[in-house]
Structure formats: C-alpha cells, structure tokens
Amino acid sequence: MTRNDARTLEELKAALPAEVLTTNPDTMEAYRRDRANDPNPGMPLVVVRPTTTEQVQTVVRIAAANGTPIVPRGAGSSLSGGSTAVDGAITLSVDRMNTITVDTSTRTLTTGPGAINAEVKAAAAEHGLWYPPDPASFEFCSIGGNIATNAGGLCCVKYGVTTDYVLGMTVVLADGRAIRLGGPKLKDVAGLSLTKLFVGSEGTLGIITEVTLRLVPAQRQPTTLVATFPTLEAATNTVIDVSRTMRPSMAEFMDRTTINAVEDETRMGLDREAAAMLIFQSDEAGDHAQTEILEIERLCHHHGATECYATADPDEGAAFIQARRMAIPAVEKTGAILLEDVGVPVPRLGDLVSGIAAIARKHEVSIPVLAHAGDGNTHPLVVFDPTDEAMKDRAERAYGEIIDLAISLDGTITGEHGIGRMKRPWLVDQLGEDVMELNQRIKDALDPQGILNPGSVFAMRPETQVHVVAGGQQ
Structure with a gap:
C-alpha cells in the first residue's frame, strides 16, 4: 500500500x-x-x-x-x-441506495440507483402503472446500471429504451458537488440536455445517486405468436417485412443452437431442428392485437415458416418469453462465452446474422445468436473451452471480427450493454477520430483528473494508475 x-x-x-x-x-x-x-x-x-x-x-x-x-x-x-x-x-x-417512492399525480417514480429493475416494476404495478425498460436480466440488474448503459430489453422495439424514461437525476460530480438535473416534468428544454448526457456514460462523468423515472399506464395483456423457420434468411426477412408496416410490442429471435440450449433447460417442446425461432407480441387494444398477430403470421408463412402458434393465454405467452429470457444462462452452461452486443439497421439484420455464421465456421467455434430482432440488436455468444488456448484464441479473433462486421454494416459495437473495458479498443473505429476526440473533451471537462471509472470507455491515464495527487478540494 x-x-x-x-x-x-x-x-x-x-x-x-x-x-x-x-x-x-x-x-x-x-x-x-x-x-x-x-x-x-x-x-x-x-x-x-x-x-x-x-x-x-x-x-x-x-x-x-x-x-x-x-x-x-x-x-x-x-x-x-x-x-x-x-x-x-x-x-x-x-x-444499498434502493429506496423507491411512486407519485401517481405526476406518474413518476423516484429511486436510488441500487434498486433492482424488477423492484421498480413491482412498485409501479402496485399503482396500476408500468416501467417499460425490460432487460432479460431485469430480475437482478440495477436501475443505476441500466442508466449507465442505456439498457433496452425485450419491449424496447415499441416502448423505447432507458433514456426514454429518465426525467431527472441527482449526480455527484468528480469534484464532489451534487447537482440536480431535470425532474418530474415531461417537457423541459432549459439549457443543454445534460440529463441525457449522463445516461449511457457508464459512470465516467459522474455518480448518479437518485433518479426520477417516467411511468406509463399498465400494459395491456399481449397476444403472442411463435414461429419457426427452416433458414436464418427466412426468419430475418420476416422481421424486415414486419418492421416495414407494423410495430409489435416484442420481436425476438433465437437461432438453432440457442433453441437447443433453452430446450435442454426447459423441455418445453421447442423445435430442435428449426434454424430459427421468432417470438412476437402485440398489445394493441381490443381486436387490434389479434389483427396484428394474424398479419404477422401471414408474413411468417409467406417467408416459409414451418410452424406458427398464436396464443392469447397469458401463461402460455409468459412461458415463451421466459424461454427467451433464459437463453444466455442456458448457453453459458455449454462453455465459457464472449458475449457480444452488436446492432445494425433492421434491413441489414440478415447480413449480420449470416456473417456471424460465416465467422463461426471460419474460426471453428460455436456462436449462438439471439436478438431483439425488431430493432436490429443482436447478442452473439462466442462459446469456447477456457482450458483450450488455441480455441480461446480463435474465439477472441471471432469476437473482434463480429464487431468489425457490425461496423461495416453501418451498425454499432454496442446496443445496450455499453463499452466497458471489453470494447474500448473498437470505439474509435465506430465513432471516428473527430467524434472520439469530442467525447474525450467532454470527459476531460467533467472529470479533469480522470478518476471516475478509469479504463472504462476511455483509456486510463498513466497518472491515474500511479495515484499522483492532483488538485481537488475536500
């Protein structure tokens, strides 16, 4: 020491x-x-x-x-x-900063960053309200972490991501000052949009200690459609066609390897031979949900779906959604994984999925793919044996090539998980030198000593690593 x-x-x-x-x-x-x-x-x-x-x-x-x-x-x-x-x-x-209060008069919820997403949803539900951001990990991820990475989830195709529900926050800056940004008002254009600046900043600009979230009326009970396809192309083309004219409340994708990993865990009778499975939901009012699902089913059949199953039963629908939520833990049981979070414009989804399959063949590694298909955000899981150095090396090269592929398709290296430390080397490839320099200028302005989450998103400064005393007041 x-x-x-x-x-x-x-x-x-x-x-x-x-x-x-x-x-x-x-x-x-x-x-x-x-x-x-x-x-x-x-x-x-x-x-x-x-x-x-x-x-x-x-x-x-x-x-x-x-x-x-x-x-x-x-x-x-x-x-x-x-x-x-x-x-x-x-x-x-x-x-430990996890107190939650709900104000039904403004339809807002105020909480500490340590509250779990599921706890926030439950608190809102007690008042007939809903907090839509819905990561697959909602039962154990925190609101602070969701804000840090601008998390999305299964419902974001229709309802948006975390930033769409953050109205205000208290932030402790790098010099120890606490500032309040925004609040329980729906429209506010006074000054620069600093609240949005901190959403997705991954703890590099300040430490959020309280947040005010927007709530909406409780979601209507959705109708669910599950469709299986003989090829990846048929499934991704279906998503593209649906996206042209409809906005379902959910549009999720799992490939064959993911389906089999989930079936190993659930034994719920998923089609192990299907190349891909899509899960759609519609929560439109009245008969409109059934009408939308019927039109989606028509498009599925048009693109060669081998089976379509629609249900308005809430328990059946929940079972299929739970199968999707457990996909990553199920694949994790098959080996160590390098988890991707790349996204592309929806019309390029097929190019991304087929390109990932080609990378898997090239490097002789398994890369199951699941996706929030409706917004083009995919989660390829590069599976490897950590005791096999040659396989580990191939997996790491595949990981990098998937990121390069996403960038080449006018996509992003992260849709909702953040840059962290794992993806920092590729950030400049996506942003370009000028935009990267602008990001760094903002970081330097708010954290001139570089003490906040060093090494995440931005490179760690040498003086930070050796703990040189610099400035600051107590």
Missing part, C-alpha cells in the same frame, strides 16, 4: 460510518468482477457502500483530493466489464 493509499483509507475511515467500508480481502473478492467475468480484475483499495448522496460526496471529495480512482458499481451485472475493479481504486457500490 502506498502512502497515498494509506491517507485515502485513513480519511475515509474518519469521515464515514464503519459499516459503510469494507477492506477485508475475502469480502472484497465479490466486488472485483462483474458478469463479464474479466480474468484479470484489480483489487480495490476499499469497497464503499454508501446510503446517501452526502456519503457519496464525501467519498468523491476524498478521492479527488488524493487522486484516487473510483469505480462505480451497481448490481455487478455488467456484460462489458464496466464495473471491473481497478488496483488501488475505491469500488463505490450503490446497492
């Missing part, structure tokens, strides 16, 4: 309640990795679990005064290494 580390620890212990701080290495082990499972995480100097904005301010002021990096962390469900620990840094976990 350096002298600077010791000073930081001493000041934190003097300023915060003892129960907020954790320095035991065995306990801190659980905070080193997130769900991306980085094989080389750092060891935190200390884990801090604050309960108030004021405590977060104290941590940041001490860190700024000593030049100590801070890694913000929510539920640790990041799939891009966004909350991987850094050696000698403070891991600031907001999991």
Whole structure:
C-alpha cells in the first residue's frame, strides 16, 4: 500500500460510518468482477457502500483530493466489464441506495440507483402503472446500471429504451458537488440536455445517486405468436417485412443452437431442428392485437415458416418469453462465452446474422445468436473451452471480427450493454477520430483528473494508475 493509499483509507475511515467500508480481502473478492467475468480484475483499495448522496460526496471529495480512482458499481451485472475493479481504486457500490417512492399525480417514480429493475416494476404495478425498460436480466440488474448503459430489453422495439424514461437525476460530480438535473416534468428544454448526457456514460462523468423515472399506464395483456423457420434468411426477412408496416410490442429471435440450449433447460417442446425461432407480441387494444398477430403470421408463412402458434393465454405467452429470457444462462452452461452486443439497421439484420455464421465456421467455434430482432440488436455468444488456448484464441479473433462486421454494416459495437473495458479498443473505429476526440473533451471537462471509472470507455491515464495527487478540494 502506498502512502497515498494509506491517507485515502485513513480519511475515509474518519469521515464515514464503519459499516459503510469494507477492506477485508475475502469480502472484497465479490466486488472485483462483474458478469463479464474479466480474468484479470484489480483489487480495490476499499469497497464503499454508501446510503446517501452526502456519503457519496464525501467519498468523491476524498478521492479527488488524493487522486484516487473510483469505480462505480451497481448490481455487478455488467456484460462489458464496466464495473471491473481497478488496483488501488475505491469500488463505490450503490446497492444499498434502493429506496423507491411512486407519485401517481405526476406518474413518476423516484429511486436510488441500487434498486433492482424488477423492484421498480413491482412498485409501479402496485399503482396500476408500468416501467417499460425490460432487460432479460431485469430480475437482478440495477436501475443505476441500466442508466449507465442505456439498457433496452425485450419491449424496447415499441416502448423505447432507458433514456426514454429518465426525467431527472441527482449526480455527484468528480469534484464532489451534487447537482440536480431535470425532474418530474415531461417537457423541459432549459439549457443543454445534460440529463441525457449522463445516461449511457457508464459512470465516467459522474455518480448518479437518485433518479426520477417516467411511468406509463399498465400494459395491456399481449397476444403472442411463435414461429419457426427452416433458414436464418427466412426468419430475418420476416422481421424486415414486419418492421416495414407494423410495430409489435416484442420481436425476438433465437437461432438453432440457442433453441437447443433453452430446450435442454426447459423441455418445453421447442423445435430442435428449426434454424430459427421468432417470438412476437402485440398489445394493441381490443381486436387490434389479434389483427396484428394474424398479419404477422401471414408474413411468417409467406417467408416459409414451418410452424406458427398464436396464443392469447397469458401463461402460455409468459412461458415463451421466459424461454427467451433464459437463453444466455442456458448457453453459458455449454462453455465459457464472449458475449457480444452488436446492432445494425433492421434491413441489414440478415447480413449480420449470416456473417456471424460465416465467422463461426471460419474460426471453428460455436456462436449462438439471439436478438431483439425488431430493432436490429443482436447478442452473439462466442462459446469456447477456457482450458483450450488455441480455441480461446480463435474465439477472441471471432469476437473482434463480429464487431468489425457490425461496423461495416453501418451498425454499432454496442446496443445496450455499453463499452466497458471489453470494447474500448473498437470505439474509435465506430465513432471516428473527430467524434472520439469530442467525447474525450467532454470527459476531460467533467472529470479533469480522470478518476471516475478509469479504463472504462476511455483509456486510463498513466497518472491515474500511479495515484499522483492532483488538485481537488475536500
């Protein structure tokens, strides 16, 4: 431990309640990795679990005064290494900041960043309201993490992503000031759109300690359609045709390998021979949902679907959606995975899916694909044996080629999981030098010492790594 580390620890212990701080290495082990499972995480100097904005301010002021990096962390469900620990840094976990209040008069919900997405949905439902952002991991991902990566999910094809529901927030800046942005008003164009700037910033610009979310009336019970196809092309062409004239509330895709992994877990009778399966839902009012599903079914048959099954039964529909939600955990049981999050314009979806299949053949690795097909956001899962160095190398090369493919199709290297540490090397390839430089200028303006989540999205500064004391006031 350096002298600077010791000073930081001493000041934190003097300023915060003892129960907020954790320095035991065995306990801190659980905070080193997130769900991306980085094989080389750092060891935190200390884990801090604050309960108030004021405590977060104290941590940041001490860190700024000593030049100590801070890694913000929510539920640790990041799939891009966004909350991987850094050696000698403070891991600031907001999991205890999870109080939820609902205001039905403004149809808003105010919560701490540590609240779980499912808890927010449940609190809204108690008042006949709904919080639509719906990641497959909604049962264990935090609202703070959702905001950090601008998470989407299964319903975003119709209802939008996290940023569409964030009305305001309290943010602790890199110098320890707490600012309030936005609030429970639906229209507000005063000043620059700073609230939106922090959504998707992955903890690199400030630490969110409270957020005000927009709620909508409860969703109508949807009608569900499940269709299987003999080829990937038939399935993706169906999605493209549906997207031309309709906006279903869900349009999900699973390929054969994913279907089989899910069937191994559920034994629900999914067609193991199908090349692909699409799951559509419509929540239009009255008879309109059935009309929309019938038209989608017609398009499925037009493109050669081998089977279509429609149901308005809520339990049956929920079973198919649960099968889709468990796809990633099911594939994870078949080997280690490098999880992608690439997206393309919907008309290029077929090119992306077929291109991924070609990359899998080239590198002799399995790459199951599932997707929020209605908005072109795919999750290829590069599966490999971590004890086989040659296979691991092929998997890593395949991972990079998938990212390159998405960029070449005018797509994105991340639709909802964020850049984190895993995708940082490719960010400039998508943005270009000028836009990357503009991103860096904003980062430097809000975090001039580079102490907030160093190494995530932006390259870690050498002076941050060695903890040079620089500026800041306490």
